[in-house]
Amino acid sequence: MIPVTMPPMNSTDRYLDLLKGCLTRSLFLDEQRQEVHLAGWRWYLWKAFKRLEKGYNWRIVGPRPVVVANREEGRDWPQNGETMIGKARLDNLQACVTQVLEDDVPGDLLEAGVWRGGASILMRAVLAVYGSDRAVWLADSFEGLPPPDTERFPQDAGLDFSQFPALKVGVEQVKANFAKYGLLDDQVRFLPGWFKDTLPSAPIEQLALIRLDGDLYESTIDSIAALYPKLSVGGFLIVDDYNNPGWAKAAGQAIRDYREEHGITEPIQEIDWTGVYWRRER
Numbered sequence: 598m599i600p601v602t603m604p605p606m607n608s609t610d611r612y613l614d615l616l617k618g619c620l621t622r623s624l625f626l627d628e629q630r631q632e633v634h635l636a637g638w639r640w641y642l643w644k645a646f647k648r649l650e651k652g653y654n655w656r657i658v659g660p661r662p663v664v665v666a667n668r669e670e671g672r673d674w675p676q677n678g679e680t681m682i683g684k685a686r687l688d689n690l691q692a693c694v695t696q697v698l699e700d701d702v703p704g705d706l707l708e709a710g711v712w713r714g715g716a717s718i719l720m721r722a723v724l725a726v727y728g729s730d731r732a733v734w735l736a737d738s739f740e741g742l743p744p745p746d747t748e749r750f751p752q753d754a755g756l757d758f759s760q761f762p763a764l765k766v767g768v769e770q771v772k773a774n775f776a777k778y779g780l781l782d783d784q785v786r787f788l789p790g791w792f793k794d795t796l797p798s799a800p801i802e803q804l805a806l807i808r809l810d811g812d813l814y815e816s817t818i819d820s821i822a823a824l825y826p827k828l829s830v831g832g833f834l835i836v837d838d839y840n841n842p843g844w845a846k847a848a849g850q851a852i853r854d855y856r857e858e859h860g861i862t863e864p865i866q867e868i869d870w871t872g873v874y875w876r877r878e879r
Contacts, residue, residue, distance in 0.1 A: 609726045616722055616778065617687045620715040621671075622678035626663045636761060670869060674763065679774050680715025682810075682837060685869040687719055690808065693833040693874065694723040697805040702831040704803035707734040709792060709820040710810035710837070712764070714771040720806075721780045731805070736788040736795060736820070741765035742812060743791060752814035752847050792816055796823035804828050809852075810837035812844055817851035825855070832877050841871040 606614070618624035667673040671683020680687070694706060706724070708717045714735065721733045741764040745753035758764060768789050775781035788795045792811065796819065804827045811817045817836075828834060836852050838844040855861070863875040 612726065613691055613719070613722060616719060617684060617691075619778075620679045620687070620718060621668060621681075621683065622675045623665075623668050623684070626665060626668065671871070678715065679713040679718060681712065682716060682872070683869065686835075686837065686872045687716070689868045689872065689874065690716055690719060690835065691723055693806055693835065694720055695727070697832060698723075698727050698729055700831055702805040702829050704805035704827070704829045704832060705732040705734060705801060706806045706808075707736060707801065707804055707824065708808040708810065709736040709796070709824070710812065710816065711735045711737045711771060712810070713766050714774045716808060716810075717785070718775055718778055718780055720808075721775065721785055722778070724784065725780065730784065732784050732786050734786050734788060734799070734801060735771065736792060736799070737768075737771075738791055739766065739768040739771065739789050743816070745813060746815055750813070750815045750818075752850050756813060756844070756847055758812070792819040792823070796820055799823070801827060805832045806835070807833070808835040808837070809848070812838055812848055814847040814851045817848040818855060821852065821855050825859075828877050830877050830879060833874055834877065835868075835872065835874040837872050839865075839871065839873040840867070844871075 615624075664673065668675070669684050671681055671686055674681045696702075697704075706717075706720045708720070711717055717733050717735050724731055724733065741761060742758045744759040745757050747754045768787055772781055772785075772787075775785055788799055793815075801824075804824060807821075807824050807828055809817055809820050809824075811820050821834075825834065836848065839849045839852060841849075861875075863878050865873045865875050867873050
């Protein structure tokens, strides 16, 4: 019997695979407990308690085991990981960045909605291994999600996560996460603030890749409206949570509305159970 062997991996593949395992913490499942995320009055009570206990980084964790499949598929929130998007979406992101570099598609890379910065860290790592001097832009409030404006955007009704503490990751923490992997430099650029305020006037001439993870209809329509005109032909538009049952009527609908309004007909490709992308052809 001929033994089954894995195809050989070069040093770039090994480094990026190791990095993805670290960013998701899928390499350290046995060391993790799951943080309990509070909402509503429980969150306000917990916040008041933490104010009284200044100087302590208190967190509530439960001894629930990490489900390996959920972590691989990006269906849970790593307690300490830099990304929650799972392996398939990270693999797709790596492939898209690599493709625009190999095809010399002009422009920088941008993520709108970065959480702890993991996906953008991967993008910067891909640029590093290929010796590219392109910039990676990180657009985020760095204060969590905005309260839904349901009068203007009824699609966001019932999606108020503005007081969800796990989503409030400050810009200094994201910078520290980049630095931890040796990837914080002048090619990493930050756009703090609400998308409607920062993206229309952002000093970006051209983009080769855009990754949208704004969750809400408002955040998604604001970001794609400001950024898609700057996407080069041959560049990629990636959308997180497009098919997520909790966000499809918000983020997903914003994408569908924009495509219809602007006559975008490139086929949408599914990445996994929630993420999609397409490559601009004209």
